[in-house]
Amino acid sequence: MRKMFAILFGILAILAFVFLNVSQAQAVPEGQLPTGSIPTVTGTVAGPMVRVNTAGSEEFINIRSGPNTIFPKVGLLLVGQEVPALGKSAGGEWIQIAYPGVEGGKAWVYAFNVDVDPGFLPIVEPPPSPTPEFTATIDPTLAAQFVITVEATRLPTYTEPAPIQIPTFEEKAFNQVPGGIPVGLIIMVLGIIGILLSAFSFLQRR
Structure with a gap:
């Protein structure tokens, strides 16, 4: 009997708890939606952009x-x-970009390494050329060590060569033998002998 009363009491306690929570939820007023106008975000047309292409073998x-x-x-x-x-050089080989990490917020990239979209860019006046960090000077003491002094040499003397001896040949008549006898005479004698x-x-024979 006591067990039944305990169960009944528990059920009543649960029902009372649920009823109280529902009543409190209904008592909270519903949130009102805002009646003001909600601002809309209107984007502006973006300026020219450059994108680093993969034309080179480097990753940057x-x-x-x-x-x-x-x-x-x-x-x-x-x-x-x-x-x-932001712009380009007069020849179009270099593109000026916005780079907040440097003084003035502007820098330059080589046009071959980037793609421009859209393609039109104004010509920008380049900054003055940088001055060299050092000026090359020649140490006179060191330069003196490499000075080569050419010693004067005597010019060669010219000796005239000996005269050339041109050999001479005695002309011999074709109608004479070495002894000076005419060839015709020899032929005549031989003919008579024959x-x-x-x-x-x-x-x-006779």
Whole structure:
């Protein structure tokens, strides 16, 4: 019997707790939606942008303080990174970008390493060329060690060569033998001898 009363008391306690929570929830006034106008965000047209392309083999490009390699490096951009473009050099080889990390908030990148969208950019006056950090001077003591003194040398003397002996040849007549006897005379004598021998031979046959 006591057990039944305990169960009944527990059920009544639970019902009373639920009833109180529902009553408190209804007593809280509902939140009112704002009646004022909600401002709308209207975006403005973005200016020219440059995007680092993958034309080179490096994963980044250098940023310089001016449109030339003689200007010092002031930072770098990673491949795929986009930054606002402000202008270009007279030849179009360099692009001026907004770079807050340097003095003046402006820097330059090589145009071959970036893509410009949209493509029109105004021509910007470049900054003055940087002054060299040091001036090359020649140490006179060191330079004196490399001065070569050429000693005067005697000019060679010219000796006239001996005269050339031209050999001379005696001309000999073609109608003479070495002894000076004419060739025609020898032929004539031989002919007479031949005739005599022929006549002698003819007479012997008879």
